[in-house]
Amino acid sequence: MKINQNTVLQGKRVTLVPYTSAHVPRYHEWMRSEELQRLTASEPLTLEQEYEMQRSWREDADKCTFIVLDTERWSGQACADEDCMVGDVNLFLTDLEDPTLGEIEIMIAEPSYRGRGFGKEATLMMMSYGVTNLGITKFEAKIGQENEASICMFRKLHFKEVAVNSVFQEVTLRLDVSDQEKRWLLEQTNHVKEKSYTELKLPAVVLET
Template identity: 60%
Template sequence: MKINENTLLEGSRVVLVPYKKHHVPKYHGWMQSAELQQLTASEPLTLEQEYEMQNSWWQDENKCTFIVLDKISWQSADKIEIDSMIGDVNLFFTNQECPTEAEIEIMIAEPTSRRKGAGREALITMMDYGVQDLGVTEYVAKIGYSNHSSLSLFHKLGFTEVSRSDVFQEVTLHLPISDNIRTWLGQETSHISKHTYEEHSR
């Protein structure tokens, strides 16, 4: 999705930047991990295929992706991104019957960055961005049975289980964006600042 290609979202723990070509080699390295392949239900790609995937995501108007940076690392590295990359957060519009429903997912790929609040802040920031900038009215998340940390995080954010698939070994969770949820998201992300990406990164 091109709508976020010039958007940088800065929080207290993380910085979200659009997924660009210079991020691909490190992202590709992450996805060679058998653990991450299992957690994200992904198949390993060649580096060339990964570049093609990045380009297709950028052009796909139904998919929005941000790379998650560790803010402290990003600031100490003079805003050079590669060494600060810790994961990604995505949303997809896939329901033709409900075009404002989006599937959302979060991956904190760097083990040392897990369970420190980075995933929560990145996820809530993306949720609010989706509601405010993309018109999302309800979220769906599909999470593997074994991904206990993600299941716990989404439940804590108010998502409720609607179905299970033993075939795909995943739970489907749902969160409609009520007025209360919209207000809560605004409060939770009141510290998030939005910048023009080119001015704040390289």
Template identity: 65%
Template structure:
């Protein structure tokens, strides 16, 4: 999605940046993991296919993707951005007739970052972005039944279970963003800073040289 191609979002412990070609090699290494393939219902791709996928995620109008960075590492300009990567987060506009309906997907790929609240912060930041910039009014999350940690996290964020598909072995959770919820999300995440990604990268390069 073009809308976030130059957007950086800075939270308390994470930074969200556009998914660029420089991120693909590490992302490709992540997706060799059978565990991550199962958790994300993904098929393994070649490196060239991964680059094609990155380009489609950048260009397609129904996908909004950010790479998640460890803010503490990223704060050191001598550390390459790719070394700060810990996962990704996506919004998919799944219904062409309803652009206010979005599926939300979060992947904490680095095992050492799981179970420490990073997924929750990222999810809340992406909901903030979806409400503020994309006009999302309904969020859905489709999660494998075996992924109890993610299911619990979304329920703690006030998502409600709406269906279970035994064929695909997944549960669909949903949150309706009425005016009260919209204002609450915007208020709770008011500390999120939006920056110009290219300018920030340029500043980091100057500081590291």
């Protein structure tokens, strides 16, 4: 989605940056994992297919994607994006009859970052971005029944289970963003700073002039 191609959202634990070609090799490495393929219901792609997917997601109007970085490692440009990557978060606007409905996905691919609040903060940041920038008022999350940690996290974010698909062994959770929920969401993310990705990636000498 072009709307976020120059957007950086910096939180306490995580920083969200647009998905670029520089991130593809690391992402491709993650998705060779059978565990991640199972948890995300994904099929393995070749590296070239992964590059094509990245280009498509950047252009498609119904997909908003951010790469999740470790803020502590990344801040101050201590390391390149690809060396600070921990996962990704996505919003899919796939209901043509209801553009206010967004399907949200979160993946913390690096095992050492799971269970530490990175997924929760990234999800809250993406939800806040969806509400304030994309006009989203309803969120859905479709999660494999075996992924208890993810189901538990979404329930803590006020999502309610609305359906179970026994064929795909998938649970659908939903959150309708009332005025009260919106206030809560914005309070949870009032620390987030929005920055320009282009400016952050400029060489230091350019920033000084």
